[in-house]
Amino acid sequence: MDARVTRRRFLGTLGLASLSLGGVATLAGCTNKTSSAPPMESSNQPAAQQSGTPSATGATPSTNQATAASNQPAVPQTHNFTVTAVPFLVHEMKGMLQYLNEDFSSNGILNGKEVYGFYPSHLVVYEGDTVNLTLVNPEDDEHTFTIRELEINYIMKGKSLGKISFVASKAGTFSYACEEEEHMPYMWGQLVVLPRSARS
Numbered sequence: 001m002d003a004r005v006t007r008r009r010f011l012g013t014l015g016l017a018s019l020s021l022g023g024v025a026t027l028a029g030c031t032n033k034t035s036s037a038p039p040m041e042s043s044n045q046p047a048a049q050q051s052g053t054p055s056a057t058g059a060t061p062s063t064n065q066a067t068a069a070s071n072q073p074a075v076p077q078t079h080n081f082t083v084t085a086v087p088f089l090v091h092e093m094k095g096m097l098q099y100l101n102e103d104f105s106s107n108g109i110l111n112g113k114e115v116y117g118f119y120p121s122h123l124v125v126y127e128g129d130t131v132n133l134t135l136v137n138p139e140d141d142e143h144t145f146t147i148r149e150l151e152i153n154y155i156m157k158g159k160s161l162g163k164i165s166f167v168a169s170k171a172g173t174f175s176y177a178c179e180e181e182e183h184m185p186y187m188w189g190q191l192v193v194l195p196r197s198a199r200s
């Protein structure tokens with residue numbers, strides 16, 4: 001079976017394929033370690049297109065490119081992602097959104113909480129890849145970028161831009177979250193590490 005079709009199906013199984021144009025940082029921004037590695041954009045092409053069958057969108061299949069790419073060896077890659085802490089519903093917005101006055105009150109549904117998010121909230125890499133993260137916190141509240149399973153716990157101080165790097169050494173789906181009590185359970189995302197076998 002074509003390796004990239006396998007990968008596509010894996011993505012589809014995870015329900016991620018349809019999200020690749022949204023808030024998901026798939027494999028964009030990758031730095032191939034060899035110039036012969038396939039262009040990463042090709043990994044987002046529909047499986048039907050890769051097999052030489054016109055896709056539902058009517059795109060013309062690029063059979064030659066797909067064939068050449070599938071013959072390339074699996075090479076670990078480096079990904080550069082920027083993840084920003086974004087305020088969605090926070091105290092500073094009470095003046096703009098009147099309903100927040102009630103929500104943040106002692107009987108409100110957001111009592112003691114603020115809703116922040118990480119953007120993007122999904123990152124997708126392959127097992128063995130190097131992940132370089134730039135973590136941006138544009139405002140005053142402190143956050144953490146924490147992946148307990150990978151022993152990552154980075155403090156995102158107010159108005160800071162920090163960098164961390166790690167190797168995605170095992171396949172799986174890992175949640176990254178801010179562990180500030182006030183921001184839980186709202187502020188989180190997922191790092192999806194596809195198995196090495198899905199690339200080769």
Ligand SMILES: [Cu+2]
Binds near residue numbers: 116144178180183
């Ligand atoms: Cu936070």
